[in-house]
Amino acid sequence: MRPPGRASFDGTAVVHRLSRLVELDEASVEALRAAARRGRAVEQRVEILQEGWPIRERLMILRGWAARTRMLEDGRRQIMSLLLPGDLIGNCHHESPLATSMVTTLTDVELCPSPEGFPLLDEAYAVSSAMEEAYLLAEITRLGRLNAEERLVDILLELLERMQLAGLASRDGFDFPLTQEMLADMTGLTSVHVNRMLQLLRRQDDIILKSGRLTFRNADRLANRVGRSPVVVSGLPRPQGTQ
Amino acid sequence: MRPPGRASFDGTAVVHRLSRLVELDEASVEALRAAARRGRAVEQRVEILQEGWPIRERLMILRGWAARTRMLEDGRRQIMSLLLPGDLIGNCHHESPLATSMVTTLTDVELCPSPEGFPLLDEAYAVSSAMEEAYLLAEITRLGRLNAEERLVDILLELLERMQLAGLASRDGFDFPLTQEMLADMTGLTSVHVNRMLQLLRRQDDIILKSGRLTFRNADRLANRVGRSPVVVSGLPRPQGTQ
DNA sequence: CGTGCGATTGAGTTGGTTCAAGGCCAGTGG
DNA sequence: CCACTGGCCTTGAACCAACTCAATCGCACG
Numbered sequence: 001m002r003p004p005g006r007a008s009f010d011g012t013a014v015v016h017r018l019s020r021l022v023e024l025d026e027a028s029v030e031a032l033r034a035a036a037r038r039g040r041a042v043e044q045r046v047e048i049l050q051e052g053w054p055i056r057e058r059l060m061i062l063r064g065w066a067a068r069t070r071m072l073e074d075g076r077r078q079i080m081s082l083l084l085p086g087d088l089i090g091n092c093h094h095e096s097p098l099a100t101s102m103v104t105t106l107t108d109v110e111l112c113p114s115p116e117g118f119p120l121l122d123e124a125y126a127v128s129s130a131m132e133e134a135y136l137l138a139e140i141t142r143l144g145r146l147n148a149e150e151r152l153v154d155i156l157l158e159l160l161e162r163m164q165l166a167g168l169a170s171r172d173g174f175d176f177p178l179t180q181e182m183l184a185d186m187t188g189l190t191s192v193h194v195n196r197m198l199q200l201l202r203r204q205d206d207i208i209l210k211s212g213r214l215t216f217r218n219a220d221r222l223a224n225r226v227g228r229s230p231v232v233v234s235g236l237p238r239p240q241g242t243q
Numbered sequence: 244m245r246p247p248g249r250a251s252f253d254g255t256a257v258v259h260r261l262s263r264l265v266e267l268d269e270a271s272v273e274a275l276r277a278a279a280r281r282g283r284a285v286e287q288r289v290e291i292l293q294e295g296w297p298i299r300e301r302l303m304i305l306r307g308w309a310a311r312t313r314m315l316e317d318g319r320r321q322i323m324s325l326l327l328p329g330d331l332i333g334n335c336h337h338e339s340p341l342a343t344s345m346v347t348t349l350t351d352v353e354l355c356p357s358p359e360g361f362p363l364l365d366e367a368y369a370v371s372s373a374m375e376e377a378y379l380l381a382e383i384t385r386l387g388r389l390n391a392e393e394r395l396v397d398i399l400l401e402l403l404e405r406m407q408l409a410g411l412a413s414r415d416g417f418d419f420p421l422t423q424e425m426l427a428d429m430t431g432l433t434s435v436h437v438n439r440m441l442q443l444l445r446r447q448d449d450i451i452l453k454s455g456r457l458t459f460r461n462a463d464r465l466a467n468r469v470g471r472s473p474v475v476v477s478g479l480p481r482p483q484g485t486q
Numbered sequence: 487c488g489t490g491c492g493a494t495t496g497a498g499t500t501g502g503t504t505c506a507a508g509g510c511c512a513g514t515g516g
Numbered sequence: 517c518c519a520c521t522g523g524c525c526t527t528g529a530a531c532c533a534a535c536t537c538a539a540t541c542g543c544a545c546g
Contacts, residue, residue, distance in 0.1 A: 070384045073470045078387040080380050093512055100377045134343045136379045137323050141313045142385035144321040148502070179524065188387035195526065222416030227316045321536055391534070422492065438494060 011036025011112075014060050014166035017086030021131075021164040022035055022124040031115035036062050042105050049090060049103040057113045058125070059089040064109030068101040069185070079186040080108075081135055082159070086166035088114060091129045107177045134231050135162075141189050150226045151187040153196045156174050156207065156214065161230050173208075173215035254279025254355075257303050259410035260329030264374075265367040279305050282355040285348050292333060292346040300356045301368070302332040307352030308420055311344040312428070321439075322429040324378055325349075325402070329409035331357060334372045342457045345375035350420045379475050386431050394430045395440050398452065399457065400466050404469035404473050 015032050024032075029068060039062045042048060049055075049068065052100060066083040080101060083089060089103055089111070138158065142151050142188045159176075178199065184191040200229035206222050208215040216222060223229070259274050260265060267275075282305045291309065292298075309326040323344060326332060332346055332354070358364060381401065385394050402419075403419060406412035423441065427434040444450045449465050451458040459465060466472070 009343045009465060055339060068380070070380070072384075072388060082384045100373070101380055121467050130343070133379070135378065136376070136383065137311070137313070139377065140323045141315075141321045144429075145315060145319045181524080186387075190503060191524090192504080192526085196502090199526085208388045232269055424492080433535060434493085435495090435536080439534090442494085 005127070011039075011060075011062055013085035013166040013168055014062060016126040017165050020165055021119055021127040024120050024124065025118075026120045028118045028124075031118055032060075032123065033115060035060070035112045035115045037074050037109070041111045042109045042111065044105050044107050044109070044144070047101045047102060048099075048105060048109075048111075051099055051102045053099045055090040055099055058091060058116075059111045060114040061085050061087050061089065062110040064067075064105065064107040064110060065112075066103055066105045066109055066141070067182075067186075069104050069116045070101060077185045078188070079182065081132065081139065082162075082186070084159075084162055084166060085168060087132075088128055089151075091125060093134065099237060104117045106182055138231055139186075148187070148189055148193055148197050151189070151193065152201065153206070153222055155183070155186060156216075157219060157228055160216065161216075161220060162242070168212060172217075172219055175212055176209065176214035177212060227233065251341040254282075254303075254305055256328035256409040256411055260408050261364070261371070263408055265363055265403040266360075267363050267367065271358075271364045271367075273362045274361055274364065278303070278355045278358045280282040282306075282353045285352045285354065287350050287352070289348045290345060291348060291352075291354075292342045292344075293439055294342055294345045296342045298333040298342055301334060301359075302354045303357040304328050304330050304332065305355060307348065309346055309348045309349040309352055310425075310429075312347050313344060320428045321431070322425065324375065324382065325405075325429070327402075327405055327409060328411060330375075331368060331371055334368060334375065374474070381474055382429075389469070391430070391432055391436055391440050392443060394432070395426070395437065395444065396427070396449070396465055396469045397471050398429060400462060400469075400471055401461075401474065402453060402457075403459065403462060405434075412434050415460075415462055416456060418455055419452065419457035420455060 011033050014036065015024075015029055018032065019029065042064075043113050044064075049060075051070075061083055065085075066089070067079045068081045068083065068225055069081060069200045072078075083103070090099060116123070135158070138154075142154050146154060160169055160172075160174065162172040164171075168174055179191075180194045181191040183189075183198075187194065189197075197209075198209060202209065203215050207217065254276050255337075257279065258267075258272055262272065285307075287307075293304075294313075304326055305406065306328055307327075309332070311321045311324045311326065313321050313323060315321075326346070333342060357368070378401070381397075385397050389397060403412055403415075403417065407414075408418040411417055422434075423437045424434075426436040426441075427437045430437065441450075441452060445452065448460050450460065
C-alpha cells in the first residue's frame with residue numbers, strides 16, 4: 001500500500017477512453033497526459049467528495065476504482081455508480097455547483113484535475129456524461145427488475161464493457177478489486193447472497209473469479225442468457241471515424 | 244378522453260417550475276407561454292420516444308404524466324423516472340443525439356417544444372437536468388436499499404415535492420393519476436404488493452388516496468419516519484434571489 | 487345492463503435475509 | 517521462521533418479505 005501524496009502516471013486509461021468517445025486532436029491528448037503527470041494518490045476508503053459540497057474542479061481517475069455512494073441513517077449503504085480509470089468525477093454539466101452524491105475511493109486511487117479549454121475534450125466530457133446517465137438508467141432497471149443472479153451477471157458484464165473501453169481489459173477478463181460486500185452494496189443484495197450467486201456462476205462455468213482477476217468463460221453467451229445488450233452501442237453516438 | 248391533436252394551454256406548470264429554478268426574465272417567460280400555446284395533445288400509453296431514436300427537439304410537458312421506461316424481453320417493465328408537468332423530455336446535455344430510454348405517456352399529455360436561445364432558460368434547463376440526475380440517484384437508493392413500505396412512502400413524498408415545485412400541489416396533496424401497476428413498475432414491486440402497502444399506509448393514517456387524489460396526513464412526520472430529506476435542497480444550487 | 491379495467495383479498499411458495507460459526511490467507515511482529 | 521492477527525470469504529439453518537396464482541369486487545362507461 002503506497003502512501004498518499006504525489007505520484008506520476010501516464011494517463012493511458014483516460015486517453016484511451018476519451019479518444020474512443022470523440023476523436024481527439026494532438027493538443028487534447030497532450031493536455032490529458034500533462035494533467036496525468038500531476039496526479040494525486042488517495043488511499044482506499046476515503047471520501048473524496050461529500051454530498052452537498054461545492055465542486056471546485058472536475059477530476060479524472062487515472063488509476064483505481066471509486067464509487068458514488070449514499071449512506072442511510074441506519075448504516076445501509078448503496079453504491080449508485082462505479083468510477084473506473086478514465087472516468088470523470090463531478091462532471092457537473094452546468095452551473096450546479098454542489099455534489100449530488102458522496103464519492104468514495106474503493107481501492108487506492110490516483111486522480112488529477114481534468115484539463116479545460118479544449119473543444120474536443122469538452123465534447124468528450126459531454127459524451128462521457130451522457131454515458132454516465134445511461135449507466136444510471138441501467139442500474140435502475142437492474143435493481144428494479146432483475147433477480148440476484150441476473151443483477152450480478154449484468155453488472156459484471158457492464159464492468160467488462162467499461163474496462164475494455166478504457167483499454168484495461170482483455171477480450172474476456174480484467175483485474176477485479178471489488179469485495180463481495182461492495183458488490184452487495186451495488187446490487188442491493190447482502191454479501192452472503194452475493195457469495196452464493198458468485199459460487200453459482202463459478203459452478204455453471206460462467207466466470208472465473210480469483211486472486212483479484214475476473215475472467216468470463218463466454219461473455220456473449222452469458223450476455224445473451226440474461227438478455228443484456230451493451231450500453232455503449234444503444235445509448236451513444238457512434239464514435240466518429242474510430243472503430 | 245379528448246382526442247389527440249391541437250390544444251391550447253397556458254403553460255403555468257412550466258413557468259412555475261422553471262422560474263423556481265432560475266429567476267427568469269420577462270422574455271423567457273413570454274417565450275414559454277408562447278410555446279405552450281403551440282401545445283400538442285398525446286393520448287395515454289403512447290410511446291413518444293423510442294430508445295435509440297434521434298432526438299429532434301427538446302420537449303416540455305404542459306399537462307399530464309409520462310415516464311422513462313425500459314422493457315425486458317419477457318415483459319418485465321421498469322419505470323426509471325417520471326416526467327411531470329413542467330419537466331423536460333430529451334434534455335440531452337450535449338451533442339448526444341440518441342434517446343437513452345423510451346418515453347411513454349402514462350396519462351393523456353400535452354406537450355410542446357421548449358424554446359431555445361434564451362440564456363436564462365438555458366440555465367434553467369441545465370438546473371432541471373441536474374435535478375433529473377439527483378432523482379435518478381434517489382431512485383437507485385430507493386430500489387437498492389429501501390423495503391416496500393419505505394419505497395412507496397419515499398416515492399410519494401418525492402412526487403409531492405415535485406408537484407409543489409410545479410405549483411400543482413397544495414401543502415399536503417395533489418391529483419394522482421397513477422395506477423397501482425404503474426407504482427409497481429416504478430418501485431420494482433408487484434402491483435399486488437403495492438396494493439397491500441398502500442392499505443397499510445391508509446390504515447396507519449399516513450395517506451388518503453382515493454378518486455385520483457393523494458393527500459398526506461402529515462408529510463413531515465412521514466418523511467422523518469423513512470429518513471427522507473428533500474432532493475431539491477440537498478442536491479441543487481439554492482434558487483438565486485427567489486425564495 | 488353488460489363489459490372491462492383496476493383494486494382487493496386469500497393461501498401457498500420462494501428468493502433472499504439473518505445470524506452465527508468457521509475457514510482462508512496475506513501481512514506483521516516476535 | 518512461525519504464530520497471530522484482521523479482513524474477507526464460505527457455509528448452514530431458520531426465517532420472513534415479497535411474489536404467484538387465482539378469484540372476487542367495484543365502478544365508470546358505453
